[in-house]
Amino acid sequence: CRTPMLLVASLLWGALASPDTSQSCPVPRSIEHGQVEHLARYQCDPYYQLRSRGDGLYRCSQQHVWVNEAAGEVLPICEPVCGKPKNPARQVQRIIGGMMAAKNSFPWQGRLLSRHNHTAGATLISDQWLLTTGRNLYLGHSENSTLEEIALTLRLFLGRETPAGAVERIVLHPEFPGAVDLALLKLKHKVPIGEAVMPICLAQQDYAKVGRVGFVSGWGWNVLLEHPKHLKYVLLPVADSGSCQVYYQAHPLQPLLNNHTFCVGMSELRESTCVGDAGSAFAIHDPEDDTWYAAGILSFDRSCQAAKYGIYVRVLSVLDWIKETMAAH
Incomplete structure (x- = not known):
């Protein structure tokens, strides 16, 4: 900064790019009784x-x-924009059935393949971190498997089958498996953010109000009990927690239900999430700032059409843990 000139620089991946001297402006002329x-x-x-x-x-x-x-x-730091898809999904009516997702509608959606090609969901929340369920990670593994062993077997895809690279670290929520079915995955390398790959913002307020409709995307089983070739999504309503708890008290399936979770009902076409969707976000569009937020992460994906409610980990209740974990690693 020794020469008197105006330098406009761009921050590219955290470093100041070297100016192209062949295209730089000439040294500005001095002015009388003034300075550059x-x-x-x-x-x-x-x-x-x-x-x-x-x-x-x-x-x-x-x-x-x-x-x-x-x-x-x-x-300064250039951090990824979150929750601003170029081609967002639209709510055609209050609640609709499952639909095929348009290109780049859910750029935070990850597809996780664990050992023996078990399919699960994952949600991108930064350029290097994803959320999924703890149980997803143990698919094809025994309870005695270490997180380091599991990490080596995981394959992650973002956007349209774009490999996300190796998983460097797995961090289970401290209350897993008894109360919170959640895990953080750190990628070995940051992924470039753009139209096809973009994190979703984490909810800073309680969007999981009864009757509120959210979008859930994923590669869970279809009616033929097969994983679809293309990403699908469904609009589902937040359900009353009391009714949900009463329902599962008399049901053979016993998902985790506590203060860290909320329940989501079926669509008007009686469609819901299914096996392979766990780890996907309950995505809410906030019209006030035109931004998409993850209000929950699907934990119990075995409702399909056999159970009335899906169960989601409430992001707001684990937000501090998420932030602290990402900052510490």
């Missing part, structure tokens, strides 16, 4: 947003160091 200020402005690529204590504008100090008024010498 040395500036650098950090900007993010499409589908990323600037996170900084300051505004991204850095000035060349007398010590020849780039400094931001609020952040000092600390560089």
